[in-house]
Amino acid sequence: MRTSTTFCPGSTCFPGLVTPASRLTACRLAPPGLLAALMLCAITLSGGCAPRHTNTPAAPNSTPQSVDQTSGQAVSSVQLVQSERSWDGATLPAYPQGQPQVTILRITIPAGARLPLHHHPVINAGVLTRGQLTVTTADGKELRLAAGDPIVEVVNTPHLGFNPGNEPAEIIVFYAGQAGTPLAVKQGQ
Numbered sequence: 001m002r003t004s005t006t007f008c009p010g011s012t013c014f015p016g017l018v019t020p021a022s023r024l025t026a027c028r029l030a031p032p033g034l035l036a037a038l039m040l041c042a043i044t045l046s047g048g049c050a051p052r053h054t055n056t057p058a059a060p061n062s063t064p065q066s067v068d069q070t071s072g073q074a075v076s077s078v079q080l081v082q083s084e085r086s087w088d089g090a091t092l093p094a095y096p097q098g099q100p101q102v103t104i105l106r107i108t109i110p111a112g113a114r115l116p117l118h119h120h121p122v123i124n125a126g127v128l129t130r131g132q133l134t135v136t137t138a139d140g141k142e143l144r145l146a147a148g149d150p151i152v153e154v155v156n157t158p159h160l161g162f163n164p165g166n167e168p169a170e171i172i173v174f175y176a177g178q179a180g181t182p183l184a185v186k187q188g189q
Contacts (some may be wrong), residue, residue, distance in 0.1 A: 003096055005053065013035070015076060015089065017125070023029075025103070025162050030045075031130060034164035041138045046158075050136060051175065055145065060150050062153075065166075075174075077146055083152050083180050085158075086142050086154045086155060087135070087151055087152055087153065087154070087184055088137060088154050089143045089147060092123055092155060093123070093155055093156065094115065096122075096177070096178040096181065097103060097122070097178075098179065098180075099178060099179040100176070100177075100178060100179075101177050101178055101179040101181075102123065102174070102175065102176055103174075103175040103177065103183060104172065104173070104174050104175070105172070105173050105174070105175070105183075106170060106171075106172050107170070107171050107172075107173060108169070108170050109131070109133065109161065109163045109168065109169045109170075110162055110163065110168050111131075111165055111166050111167055111168060111169075112163060112164075112166075113162075113163050114161070114162045114163075115160050115161040115162070116160060116182045116186050117154055117158050117159070117186070117187040118158070118185060118186045119121045119154075119155075119157055119159070119184070119185055119187070120153055120154070120155055120156070120174060120175075120184050120185075121156060121177075121181055121182060121185060122155070122175050122177030122178070122181055122183060123153075123155055123172055123175070123176045123177070124153045124155075124173050124174060124175040124176070124177075124183070125151060125152045125173070126148065126150070126151055126171050126172055126173035126174060127148070127149070127150045127151070127171065127172055128145045128146065128147055128149050128150075128151070128155070128169060128170070128171045129147065129170045129171065129179040130145070130146075130147045130167070130168070130169065130170045131147060131165050131168055131169030131170060132144070132145065132163060132164055132168045132169055133145045133154070133156060133161055133162070133163055133171065134161070134162045134163075134164055135149070135151070135153075135159055135160070135161050136159060136162070136174075137154060137158065137159045138157075138159065145171075150178050151171075153173070158187055169185055
């Protein structure tokens with residue numbers, strides 16, 4: 001049985017949430033409409049992917065923050081991911097000057113579909129919530145994702161995505177950009 005881990009091998013985040021079903025149940029209990037809750041749920045659903053990601057040295061940190069007055073249970077915060085690098089090992093660029101803009105997309109890629117060669121001019125990260133996805137850079141680096149795996153995407157690096165599975169792939173992606181900057185640009189445009 002696979003335990004939930006952060007990007008770094010051997011670090012346990014949620015030892016009690018070892019199955020996708022238990023992680024999904026935990027996320028459904030989070031307060032709706034909060035960006036922090038969405039990010040926590042997306043990464044919690046990830047269940048880790050230590051064999052694929054080894055460039056994030058941060059270990060999880062769990063600290064009780066307060067006590068819920070209605071249930072008497074401690075509320076805690078767990079650091080799941082902290083990275084200065086994309087999945088291919090490149091250092092993330094500095095945030096742009098100007099008005100920040102956060103965008104969250106749920107992207108569905110049909111079975112067998114191939115996304116065109118493109119690049120992202122903004123930092124983004126996501127979690128594949130179902131299906132499979134293979135991401136390949138123009139220079140041949142490859143990342144294979146399964147349902148529950150997170151990704152810190154490459155920035156300004158041409159790449160494409162392919163769904164090798166027989167069901168749609170769904171990924172929730174968080175973009176940290178600047179107002180007026182596109183989230184993705186097809187090569188040749």
